[in-house]
Amino acid sequence: MVKVLARLLRELAGLFVDDGLLAIFVLGSVAAAAVASLLSGLWGGCVLLAGSLWALSVSVIGRARAESSGEHLGRFRQRLQGGR
Amino acid sequence: MTTLNMAFPAISAAFLGALVEAVEAVTIVLAVATVRGWRSAGIGALAGLGALALLVLILGPLLERVPLRPLQLVIGVLLLLFGMRWLHKAILRAVGIIPLHDEQIIFERQSALLRDPAHRPARLDRIAALASFKAVLLEGLEVVFIVLAVGASHGLLGAATLGALAACLLIIAIAWAVRRPLARLPENTLKFAVGILLSAFGVFWTGEGLGVAWPGDDFAIPGIAALFLLVALATIEFVRRPGMRARW
Numbered sequence: 409m410v411k412v413l414a415r416l417l418r419e420l421a422g423l424f425v426d427d428g429l430l431a432i433f434v435l436g437s438v439a440a441a442a443v444a445s446l447l448s449g450l451w452g453g454c455v456l457l458a459g460s461l462w463a464l465s466v467s468v469i470g471r472a473r474a475e476s477s478g479e480h481l482g483r484f485r486q487r488l489q490g491g492r
Numbered sequence: 493m494t495t496l497n498m499a500f501p502a503i504s505a506a507f508l509g510a511l512v513e514a515v516e517a518v519t520i521v522l523a524v525a526t527v528r529g530w531r532s533a534g535i536g537a538l539a540g541l542g543a544l545a546l547l548v549l550i551l552g553p554l555l556e557r558v559p560l561r562p563l564q565l566v567i568g569v570l571l572l573l574f575g576m577r578w579l580h581k582a583i584l585r586a587v588g589i590i591p592l593h594d595e596q597i598i599f600e601r602q603s604a605l606l607r608d609p610a611h612r613p614a615r616l617d618r619i620a621a622l623a624s625f626k627a628v629l630l631e632g633l634e635v636v637f638i639v640l641a642v643g644a645s646h647g648l649l650g651a652a653t654l655g656a657l658a659a660c661l662l663i664i665a666i667a668w669a670v671r672r673p674l675a676r677l678p679e680n681t682l683k684f685a686v687g688i689l690l691s692a693f694g695v696f697w698t699g700e701g702l703g704v705a706w707p708g709d710d711f712a713i714p715g716i717a718a719l720f721l722l723v724a725l726a727t728i729e730f731v732r733r734p735g736m737r738a739r740w
Binding site: 419424425426430431434435441442449453456457463467468469 | 569572573574576577579580581583587589630694695698699702703704705706707716719720723724726727
């Protein structure tokens with residue numbers, strides 16, 4: 409029962425969070441916007457929008473960078489193994 | 493009074509979002525039905541719909557008791573996470589970092605799994621029923637969430653429900669007519685568009701929940717969506733540049 413509930417919760421969380429870094433950036437933008445909205449509503453909106461766009465861009469570029477360095481590492485290992 | 497101008501973004505967002513989910517659910521139910529027969533697949537799908545209706549009946553009335561601002565904030569943040577997740581994946585697929593989500597592959601994988609004679613019980617085919625149940629319940633939950641998110645905080649629940657219902661009926665009608673996987677729909681393009689719309693709605697409602705007075709009120713949504721589109725396309729171009737990825 410507990411296992412089923414845990415799996416259900418995991419699947420439910422999976423609807424919203426796939427890339428942990430993206431989720432952290434998005435929630436960080438919301439928190440920053442909440443603080444900025446204390447100064448002015450419009451500032452809060454600007455921070456939220458800019459933060460979300462930045463989060464999207466940075467998480468995609470970060471993922472691409474990670475994949476690319478993984479590929480380079482794989483090719484390097486292949487070359488090393490071929491050289492032996 | 494709800495004008496068409498106000499209702500249209502909600503209807504189209506719910507329609508597009510539900511379209512994607514319905515394609516996924518119907519593909520799995522079709523695969524199950526083709527291999528194991530319509531009876532078990534149908535029972536599973538109907539049970540999934542029943543469970544979904546029960547959840548909506550339980551959760552629906554609770555929404556009316558919650559004050560608007562916290563509701564907008566919670567739904568906005570969830571929608572933002574949900575939409576950004578879709579958009580993020582659609583961009584990664586567009587640049588070739590993760591493979592395209594091919595309905596034909598899902599159909600074939602599901603069919604191959606279910607053809608395994610080791611999984612063939614005599615009466616009600618539990619695996620077939622469960623596969624259909626799970627697909628309809630999970631994808632249906634996503635549709636319900638989209639409808640609630642798009643419609644609840646602005647009193648557009650009816651319009652959003654209509655949009656989602658139209659999408660589900662359209663996909664069921666297409667599936668019934670062709671009875672083949674729906675691989676020809678450009679799923680990633682659809683997900684990209686839905687991701688942009690949901691993210692825009694998410695930013696808008698999160699902002700409303702935080703007390704942001706958006707310039708132009710609801711008309712700010714197309715502007716926010718346009719900004720998401722621009723940044724998404726620019727990110728795709730940036731990641732696709734051969735020089736950039738080679739340097740990493």
